[in-house]
Amino acid sequence: xxxxxxxxxxxxxxxxxxxxxxxxxxxxxxxxxxxxxxxxxxxxxxxxxxxxxxxxxxxxxxxxxxxxxxxxxxxxxxxxxxxxxxxxxxxxxxxxxxxxxxxxxxxxxxx
Amino acid sequence: xxxxxxxxxxxxxxxxxxxxxxxxxxxxxxxxxxxxxxxxxxxxxxxxxxxxxxxxxxxxxxxxxxxxxxxxxxxxxxxxxxxxxxxxxxxxxxxxxxxxxxxxxxxxxxxxxxxxxx
Numbered sequence: 001x002x003x004x005x006x007x008x009x010x011x012x013x014x015x016x017x018x019x020x021x022x023x024x025x026x027x028x029x030x031x032x033x034x035x036x037x038x039x040x041x042x043x044x045x046x047x048x049x050x051x052x053x054x055x056x057x058x059x060x061x062x063x064x065x066x067x068x069x070x071x072x073x074x075x076x077x078x079x080x081x082x083x084x085x086x087x088x089x090x091x092x093x094x095x096x097x098x099x100x101x102x103x104x105x106x107x108x109x110x111x
Numbered sequence: 112x113x114x115x116x117x118x119x120x121x122x123x124x125x126x127x128x129x130x131x132x133x134x135x136x137x138x139x140x141x142x143x144x145x146x147x148x149x150x151x152x153x154x155x156x157x158x159x160x161x162x163x164x165x166x167x168x169x170x171x172x173x174x175x176x177x178x179x180x181x182x183x184x185x186x187x188x189x190x191x192x193x194x195x196x197x198x199x200x201x202x203x204x205x206x207x208x209x210x211x212x213x214x215x216x217x218x219x220x221x222x223x224x225x226x227x228x229x
Contacts, residue, residue, distance in 0.1 A: 041223075042223075043114075043202060043204075043220030043221050043222045044154070044202070046217045046218070046219075089153055098156050099154075102153050103153050
């Protein structure tokens with residue numbers, strides 16, 4: 001059974017700092033990995049999707065990497081802003097074609 | 112493009128009562144998902160529809176939960192009777208491509224229904 005772990009559970013940083021969120025998964029037989037953002041009272045928004053054959057994806061200030069063999073992914077946020085404050089969720093699509101989510105990292109960017 | 116709509120946004124009930132949630136996916140999206148998100152956890156898939164057929168309900172507690180997708184569009188999720196541990200946010204999502212070509216599809220999520228069972 002696939003298990004997804006995200007560390008840290010919560011993170012508080014001052015505005016402008018670069019930061020890294022970590023995600024690990026137990027079964028390397030995945031089709032893709034996605035990073036989502038969840039704001040309070042709102043649904044999830046997909047940020048980046050990395051195919052199993054890819055190593056990284058970039059969108060603006062966000063960069064996600066994937067090391068399938070070691071079961072790890074990182075989300076790098078450059079020059080963080082208060083508007084980046086949210087919960088970031090990692091999810092993998094495995095052999096069952098389902099998304100398995102981690103518990104998320106709650107990020108607070110202080111002005 | 113309108114997003115995924117869900118109602119109600121909040122619901123408070125007592126244990127052993129019944130409750131129903133409604134979801135309207137993005138127009139044209141073939142696949143619809145219901146997730147349960149308990150506080151402090153990631154979403155867990157309850158059921159997945161392709162058009163109006165169920166393709167995966169392996170994690171749906173079928174003794175109390177039921178779901179249907181009429182005419183391959185709107186969907187309802189029902190809990191009867193509710194238990195305290197059903198307190199959670201229920202998220203509906205939809206995606207464009209059929210399940211078998213799901214390697215690259217993106218799921219679009221609604222705002223969720225927050226259920227509190229007292």
